[in-house]
Amino acid sequence: REGGIVVDKRLVIRGEGAVTVSGSDTTGIFLVRADSVWISDLTLRNTGYSYTEDRAAIKATGVRFCRFERLKLDNTFFGIYLARSARCMVRACTLSGSARRESASGNGIHSWYSDSLLIADNHIERHRDGIYLEFTKASVVRGNHSKGNLRYGLHFMFSDDDVYLRNRFTNNGSGVAVMYSRRIGMRENSF
Numbered sequence: 122r123e124g125g126i127v128v129d130k131r132l133v134i135r136g137e138g139a140v141t142v143s144g145s146d147t148t149g150i151f152l153v154r155a156d157s158v159w160i161s162d163l164t165l166r167n168t169g170y171s172y173t174e175d176r177a178a179i180k181a182t183g184v185r186f187c188r189f190e191r192l193k194l195d196n197t198f199f200g201i202y203l204a205r206s207a208r209c210m211v212r213a214c215t216l217s218g219s220a221r222r223e224s225a226s227g228n229g230i231h232s233w234y235s236d237s238l239l240i241a242d243n244h245i246e247r248h249r250d251g252i253y254l255e256f257t258k259a260s261v262v263r264g265n266h267s268k269g270n271l272r273y274g275l276h277f278m279f280s281d282d283d284v285y286l287r288n289r290f291t292n293n294g295s296g297v298a299v300m301y302s303r304r305i306g307m308r309e310n311s312f
Contacts, residue, residue, distance in 0.1 A: 124148030124168075130155050136163040144168040144178070153181035159188040166195040170225055177202040177227070181209065189214065199227035200248065203235050210239045218248040220271050228253040229270070232260070240265065251293065254280040263287055270294065277302045285310060 124144040128134070128151060140162070144150045146169035151160060158181070165178035177199035181187050185207045192214040194200045200216035203209055211230055220226030229245035230252045232238060238260040245251040251267030254260065255278040262285040267274035274290035275297045277283060284306035290296040296312040299305050 124150055126151050128153045128155055128158050128160075131157045133159045133161075134163070135159070135161045140164065141166065144176075149174075149176045149178065149180055151179045153179060153184055153187060156184050157186045158184065159190070161188070161190040161192065164193040164195065166197065168197045168199075170198040170227070172225075175199055175202055175227070175231075177231075180204070181206050184209065188212070194229075197227070199231050200229045200245070201231070202227075203230075203232045203238065205233070206235045206238075208237045209235070210241070211243060212239065212241045214243045216243065216245045216248070218246070220247050220249055223249050223271050226271060228276075229267075231255075232257040236260065239263070244268070246270065250274075250276045251290075252276070254278070254283065256280060258282050260284075261286075265289070266291070268292060273298045276300075277305060281305075284308070 141164040178197045180202040182204040187209040194216040216229040226249040228250040229248040234256045236258045242264045246268040251270040253276045257280045266289045268291040270293045272294045274293040286308040289311045
């Protein structure tokens with residue numbers, strides 16, 4: 122049981138075997154503030170929810186070249202939250218929330234004011250939005266399965282020059298919302 126872990130230098134954090142880090146329903150788990158951090162092969166769970174903070178299993182802010190791969194996130198408010206970040210990757214993760222109402226739930230993968238992201242081959246379910254991009258440009262959302270989210274499987278707001286391809290959207294409130302965004306590539310998706 123551990124939460125509020127600040128990663129402020131370049132570091133690789135990789136689980137070997139069945140490694141679980143729990144926020145015990147009171148805190149986010151990792152706050153990443155350094156470039157080129159790689160977190161993989163862990164189970165992260167139980168952040169609890171908050172109306173006053175963007176509580177996430179992993180929150181990365183102001184970083185570049187970070188990688189979050191092969192993670193299992195369970196019972197999180199926000200799963201992975203990227204803010205003012207660039208050239209980061211979220212790949213091959215399984216994110217499972219516990220959303221019951223839109224007002225009391227966060228998004229699986231959330232990006233705010235970021236660019237050149239790769240979000241690929243993830244399975245996201247039971248969040249407010251599976252994947253949410255706001256003011257996020259030149260990014261690729263590819264090969265994800267967004268299932269059973271309350272509002273949207275994928276949601277773009279003020280996010281230009283992005284591409285989503287070969288994703289699967291199943292039993293969400295709506296499949297995809299593209300709002301106030303330009304030059305969005307949409308190819309080979311299944312609804």
